[in-house]
Amino acid sequence: MSERKMLKGCVALAEGAIAAGCRYYFGYPITPQNDIPEYLSARLPRIGGVFIQAESEIASINMLLGAAAAGARAMTSSSGPGISLMQEGLSYMAGSELPGLVVNITRIGPGLGGIAASQGDYRQATRGGGHGDYHVIVLAPNSVQEMYDLTIKAFYLADKYRNPAMILADAILGQMKEPVCLDPPPIVLAEKPWALTGARGRKAQLIKSLYLADGEMEAHNRHLQEKYRRLERDEVLVEMDLEEKMDILLVSFGSCSRMVRSALELARSRGIRAGFLRPITVYPFPGQAIKKVSSNVEKVMVVEMNTGQMWDDVRLSLSPECQARLLARPGGGIPTPGQILAEMESFLKGADDIGDIL
Amino acid sequence: MATFFSRPDSLLDTNFHFCPGCHHGTVHRLIAEVIDYHGIREKTVGVPGVGCGVFLYNYLDLDICEAPHGRAPAVATGLKRVLPQNVIFTYQGDGDLSSIGMAEIMHTANRGENITVFFINNGVYGMTGGQMAPTTLPGQKTTTTPYGRDFRTEGYPLRMTEMLAALEGVAFAARVSLHTPSQVRKARKAMLRAIEIQLHNLGFSFVECICACPTNWRLSPRQCIEKIEQEILQVFPPGVYKEKPGSRTRRK
Numbered sequence: 370m371s372e373r374k375m376l377k378g379c380v381a382l383a384e385g386a387i388a389a390g391c392r393y394y395f396g397y398p399i400t401p402q403n404d405i406p407e408y409l410s411a412r413l414p415r416i417g418g419v420f421i422q423a424e425s426e427i428a429s430i431n432m433l434l435g436a437a438a439a440g441a442r443a444m445t446s447s448s449g450p451g452i453s454l455m456q457e458g459l460s461y462m463a464g465s466e467l468p469g470l471v472v473n474i475t476r477i478g479p480g481l482g483g484i485a486a487s488q489g490d491y492r493q494a495t496r497g498g499g500h501g502d503y504h505v506i507v508l509a510p511n512s513v514q515e516m517y518d519l520t521i522k523a524f525y526l527a528d529k530y531r532n533p534a535m536i537l538a539d540a541i542l543g544q545m546k547e548p549v550c551l552d553p554p555p556i557v558l559a560e561k562p563w564a565l566t567g568a569r570g571r572k573a574q575l576i577k578s579l580y581l582a583d584g585e586m587e588a589h590n591r592h593l594q595e596k597y598r599r600l601e602r603d604e605v606l607v608e609m610d611l612e613e614k615m616d617i618l619l620v621s622f623g624s625c626s627r628m629v630r631s632a633l634e635l636a637r638s639r640g641i642r643a644g645f646l647r648p649i650t651v652y653p654f655p656g657q658a659i660k661k662v663s664s665n666v667e668k669v670m671v672v673e674m675n676t677g678q679m680w681d682d683v684r685l686s687l688s689p690e691c692q693a694r695l696l697a698r699p700g701g702g703i704p705t706p707g708q709i710l711a712e713m714e715s716f717l718k719g720a721d722d723i724g725d726i727l
Numbered sequence: 728m729a730t731f732f733s734r735p736d737s738l739l740d741t742n743f744h745f746c747p748g749c750h751h752g753t754v755h756r757l758i759a760e761v762i763d764y765h766g767i768r769e770k771t772v773g774v775p776g777v778g779c780g781v782f783l784y785n786y787l788d789l790d791i792c793e794a795p796h797g798r799a800p801a802v803a804t805g806l807k808r809v810l811p812q813n814v815i816f817t818y819q820g821d822g823d824l825s826s827i828g829m830a831e832i833m834h835t836a837n838r839g840e841n842i843t844v845f846f847i848n849n850g851v852y853g854m855t856g857g858q859m860a861p862t863t864l865p866g867q868k869t870t871t872t873p874y875g876r877d878f879r880t881e882g883y884p885l886r887m888t889e890m891l892a893a894l895e896g897v898a899f900a901a902r903v904s905l906h907t908p909s910q911v912r913k914a915r916k917a918m919l920r921a922i923e924i925q926l927h928n929l930g931f932s933f934v935e936c937i938c939a940c941p942t943n944w945r946l947s948p949r950q951c952i953e954k955i956e957q958e959i960l961q962v963f964p965p966g967v968y969k970e971k972p973g974s975r976t977r978r979k
Contacts, residue, residue: 567810573791
């Protein structure tokens, strides 16, 4: 029987990490994600785990790198500015093919910005974020239940592909409480014959990202790209609620998609034939699904809490005949269902600008 | 026939790429000797920083994990917390450890992280072509202090061993030099003790190795040894600066 509890998003995420068998946490305080380290600092030592409050996010990501190299399931969490500091380490982890989880409970940027909900780190998260040609696997929950479920999933994907994974959420998802079913699957720890444990009974092993010899780095990058193609082929997660004939398709991710869902119901109650598509993996991005769905609809509206970042990915995927419009709320503002509905109606009436580009 | 001297098992049978007169090779060999002495080759993981020392894996027959520039102590922390029964050491130069990696080394030491750090102090950034390091001597010419390091604008040499010895978490801190056979013997003794400290879980252990960089000092190996003797050891005196009492393994 699964256990049903009323939990905060950050706590559900921490429980998800424990359910996935993660026993190592390294992190540095930053709002709005402090519930994660606070919760795990109490929980992990009781179950044989390790909690370290690191001296910086730079140290946190490198402790994660070390723990991952030793073969452990391990994680760190932070927010915008701290995630920026981790980009060097993330690039090294991707280059060295080390799995691990990084949680970004985003703030509003740029700079010190603000602590309210924002989706302004989408581009940094989905493009890799640091130097070089790489990707991080990025999952974007939209409920407290998914904070738990997708955290578990992220650890398994990271191990399967030997690649860092990220949970991309925000203050709404981190701080709100919702009922959650805690249904921990059996913990399956992947075999990691590449892990560094001392060269006992085998040849010495090496974990590195430096390749200086002629052609080595190109071969390594081709190998990494082959892995990303496999991710794009096999691991895309998308939620869709479509109608057979649609006037408009709404595309949104994360907390923002909850408001869009409400707007969808309002629109349908007024007789608008509206569809809904939510990328759950924002990398790998469900471009194929968007391409396919958009071939049956004239108008697509993207709603996000930034200046239009996923907007770029959606437009790259759209069928060429499609008209697209953006509703963007950067800087802590949350689009209300009423605002979304009003934008949809004006778009459907023939407003032909591309919308809310600020 | 008795063998009195041979290549340590932990040292791979290959030529070093280091410049003639450089002491990296000497320190590599000593690490191999110390690992063989303690019989820990199969449970040791080395973490080289970024610089000439990054190629540690080409010479030591050990599991090795590369670390980003300056972050080796944080990487070693992650390894050690997962593998508390293993021996974890870092191998870092003076740019890596005492400049970009200052936060990581100080906090790892302050946590009393049970790892060993071998610190190569040759007063310059060797791999990038001889720029000023935090350990560059006053007046020393480098490619970024062409008129000599001026303390009024570039500060003073950082004495890492003295700074670390002041921290509660540090169990062992020593500075050694490699420029004479007797100094090499002292260096070996300090490195043996540093690993022994880790084997007995006594805390953080640190060995600073004063090394020559003939290429970037623009000196012959012989002139380098004179410089170490006459100038560098005046600023960086060798010795054991801190040693917590604790179990000693009987010497063979």
